[in-house]
Amino acid sequence: MIKLITAGESHGKGLTTIVTGFPANLEISRDYINEQLQRRQAGYGRGLRMKIETDQVEIISGIRHGKTLGSPISMIIWNKDWENWKESMSAEPVDKKIDKVTIPRPGHADLVGVTKYNFDDIRNSIERSSARETAARVAGCSIARKFLSEFGIHIGSFVESIGGIYSKENIAEKFLLNKLSHNYSAEKLNKLSDKSSVRVLDKNQEEKIIRKIKLTKKRGDTLGGTFYVIVTGLPPGIGSFVEYNTRLEAELSLAIMSIQAVKGVEIGLGFKSAELFGSEVHDEIILKGETFSRKTNRAGGIEGGISTGLPLIIRAAMKPIATLMSPIQSIDLSKMKTIEARRERSDFVAVPACAVIAESMAAWTIAKLFLQKFGGDSIEEVKDNYSNYMKKYFSRIKKNFAI
Ligand code: EPS
Numbered sequence: 001m002i003k004l005i006t007a008g009e010s011h012g013k014g015l016t017t018i019v020t021g022f023p024a025n026l027e028i029s030r031d032y033i034n035e036q037l038q039r040r041q042a043g044y045g046r047g048l049r050m051k052i053e054t055d056q057v058e059i060i061s062g063i064r065h066g067k068t069l070g071s072p073i074s075m076i077i078w079n080k081d082w083e084n085w086k087e088s089m090s091a092e093p094v095d096k097k098i099d100k101v102t103i104p105r106p107g108h109a110d111l112v113g114v115t116k117y118n119f120d121d122i123r124n125s126i127e128r129s130s131a132r133e134t135a136a137r138v139a140g141c142s143i144a145r146k147f148l149s150e151f152g153i154h155i156g157s158f159v160e161s162i163g164g165i166y167s168k169e170n171i172a173e174k175f176l177l178n179k180l181s182h183n184y185s186a187e188k189l190n191k192l193s194d195k196s197s198v199r200v201l202d203k204n205q206e207e208k209i210i211r212k213i214k215l216t217k218k219r220g221d222t223l224g225g226t227f228y229v230i231v232t233g234l235p236p237g238i239g240s241f242v243e244y245n246t247r248l249e250a251e252l253s254l255a256i257m258s259i260q261a262v263k264g265v266e267i268g269l270g271f272k273s274a275e276l277f278g279s280e281v282h283d284e285i286i287l288k289g290e291t292f293s294r295k296t297n298r299a300g301g302i303e304g305g306i307s308t309g310l311p312l313i314i315r316a317a318m319k320p321i322a323t324l325m326s327p328i329q330s331i332d333l334s335k336m337k338t339i340e341a342r343r344e345r346s347d348f349v350a351v352p353a354c355a356v357i358a359e360s361m362a363a364w365t366i367a368k369l370f371l372q373k374f375g376g377d378s379i380e381e382v383k384d385n386y387s388n389y390m391k392k393y394f395s396r397i398k399k400n401f402a403i
Contacts, residue, residue: 001021001368001371001372002019002020002021002022002144002364002367002368002371003018003019003020003021004017004018004019004137004140004141004364005017005018006018006133006136006137006140007136008077008079008132008133008136009089009127009128009130009132010079010126010127010128010130010132010133011079011081011082011084011085011088011089011127012079012082012085012089012127013078013079013082013089014076014077014078014079014082015076015077015079015132015133015135015136015139016074016075016076016136017057017073017074017075017076017077017136017137017139017140018072018073018074018140019062019072019073019074019075019140019143020072020073021371022068022070022073022143022144022147022367022371023068023070023147023371023375023376023377023378023379023381023382024067024068024069024070024377024378024379025067025068025378025379025380026067026068026143026146026147026150026379027066027067027146028063028066028067028068028142028143028146029066030056030057030059032142032146033057033059033075033139033142033143034055034056034057036138036139036141036142036145036356036360037055037056037057037077037135037138037139038054038055039194039356040055040134040135040138040353040356040357040360041053041054041055041353042194042197042352042353042356043197043198043199043349043350043351043352043353044197044198044210044213044349044352045162045198045213045217045223045347045348045349045350045351045352046347046348046349046350046353047345047346047347047348048345049081049132049345049346049347050347052080052081053079053080053081054080055077055135056077057075057076057077057139058075058076058077058078059073059074059075060074060075060076061073061074062074068143068379070377070378073140073143075139075140077135077136077139079132088123089127098121100120100121100122100123100334101121101122101123101126101342102121102122102332102333102334103122103330103331103332103333103339103340103341103342104122104125104330104331104333104341104342105322105323105324105327105330105341105342105344106322106328106329106330106341107319107320107322108125108126108129108322108323109125109126109129110122110125110126111125112125113125113126113129114333122333122342126344129260130260131259131260131261131350131353133260134259134260134353134357137357137360137361137364138356138357138360140364141360141361141363141364142360143367144360144363144364144366144367144368145359145360145363145367147367147379148233148363148366148367148370150379150383151233151235151370151383151386152233153231153232153233153234153366153370154185154186154187154231154232154233155186155229155230155231155359155360155362155363155366156185156186156187156188156189156190156193156229156230156231156232156359157189157190157193157199157227157228157229157230157355157356157358157359158171158189158192158193158199158200158201158227158228158355159193159196159198159199159200159225159226159227159351159352159355160172160200160225160226160227160228160315161225161226162198162200162209162212162213162223162224162225162349162351163209163212163213163216163223163224163225163349165205165208165209165212166205167200167201167202167205168202168204168205169201169202169205170201171189171201171228172228172230172313172315175230175297175311175313176268176269176296176297176298176300176313177296177297178283178293178294178295178296178297178310180311182288182293184232184311185232185233186230186231186232186233186311189230190359193355197210197352198210198213198349198351198352199227199351199352199355213348213349216348216349217348219326220324220325220326220327221320221324221325221326221348222320222321222322222323222324222346222347222348222349223320223348223349223351224261224263224317224318224319224320224321224349224351225317225318225349225351226315226316226317226318226351227315227316227318227351227352227354227355227358228313228314228315228316228355229256229312229314229315229316229355229358229359229362230311230312230313230314231301231311231312231314231362231366232311234301234307234309234310234311234312234366235307235309235386235389235390236292236306236307236308236309236393237306237307237309237373237389237393238306238307238366238369238370238373239251239302239305239306239307239369240305240306241304241305241306246305246369246372247304247305248302248305248306248307248312248365248369249267249300249302249305250305251365251368251369252265252267252312252314252362252365253265253267254365255361255362255364255365256314256316256358256361256362258361259316259318259354259357259358259361261318261319261320261321261322261350261354262316262317262318262319262354262358263317263318263319264316264317265314265315265316265317266300266314266315266316267299267300267301267302267312267313267314267315268297268298268299268300268301268302268313269281269298269299269300270300270315273298281298281299282298282299283295283296283297283298283299283308283310284296290394290395291309291394292308292309292394293309293310294308294310297310297311297313300312300313300314301313312362312366314358314362316354316358318350318351318354320349321346321347321348321349321350322346323343323344323345323346324341324343325343327340327341327342327343328340328341329341330342373389374386374389
């Protein structure tokens with residue numbers, strides 16, 4: 001079973017990631033991980049922090065001469081901003097008086113954090129709940145992403161809407177109708193969406209979205225949006241119906257819902273399927289050479305908690321960032337009086353970054369379930385297990401059902 005642990009405060013010295021359970025001999029480079037970190041930092045609408053940081057990992061253990069050892073992999077991303085927070089975030093007590101944060105921002109973890117942990121400074125809630133933590137996740141999940149790519153499994157994403165402005169060119173429709181070639185790789189999707197500063201596939205809408213973000217910034221407000229994560233190259237048989245917590249869609253939803261500010265996750269047609277007839281929702285089964293396929297993929301690549309072998313189609317919604325430069329009402333906890341919420345440096349829009357984080361979390365989830373099925377101590381052993389299954393599953397069914 002693979003495990004991912006992240007540690008680190010937003011303005012602490014750095015973020016630590018520990019990844020365990022991956023097989024030995026998987027080729028992985030620092031550059032590969034850093035490329036994903038850069039993708040997470042990008043996007044029009046980010047705040048000043050992203051100008052300070054150039055997130056890069058320092059690999060501490062578990063990788064030798066570019067290959068995994070099978071031992072725990074540990075990595076650190078040093079926070080450049082730490083220089084400005086040394087006293088405020090010192091692990092040791094400091095002599096200087098540190099101003100406490102006393103006014104919670106509605107929508108952030110500020111108030112619930114102090115309530116739960118009995119803190120006397122909202123700073124203690126802000127630090128760990130911050131989406132800065134996702135840099136450590138993306139670093140760790142890059143191992144999963146690289147691992148899956150060895151099996152031709154690729155994860156891509158694109159932004160569908162920001163602030164209610166929807167991309168008209170929505171490739172998700174083609175995935176839902178199973179209209180793209182069997183060989184279409186989600187890598188290709190990322191090449192297209194990464195070109196756009198808001199990761200949309202529609203040039204006209206991109207301009208409209210950027211205009212709306214500019215206006216939002218001026219108003220001191222923030223925006224959310226929706227995005228898709230697509231996984232291609234997945235074999236049939238990942239995940240299971242035998243236990244509630246082994247179901248692929250349950251695992252994926254948990255992983256994506258765990259991302260700060262995500263408020264909704266759909267698989268395939270999702271909520272839309274509740275409005276339609278069964279015949280308009282379910283995907284007819286067809287034979288395609290020595291395998292099964294479907295006329296459509298409205299199930300989003302999952303039936304009964306198990307992958308069908310068609311692309312996974314995941315859609316998620318991110319709420320607007322909670323920190324507002326024109327704040328809404330809150331309470332000053334030091335005076336117990338109504339006041340405007342505290343301003344804190346932040347992003348105006350982070351939907352493009354959120355999609356990259358969701359890709360990473362999807363990669364992690366799939367790698368976990370993939371290794372549960374095909375696991376081995378070395379990448380060679382996993383490849384043997386995988387190719388054996390892929391070669392035989394169809395002929396086994398044929399044999400089982402032969403009259
Ligand atoms: C983030 C770092 C944070 C925020 C943002 C994401 O840095 P700072 O708080 O120093 O500006 O920009 O986090 C939030 C929006 C949030 O609400 O926590 C990052 O590295 O992604």
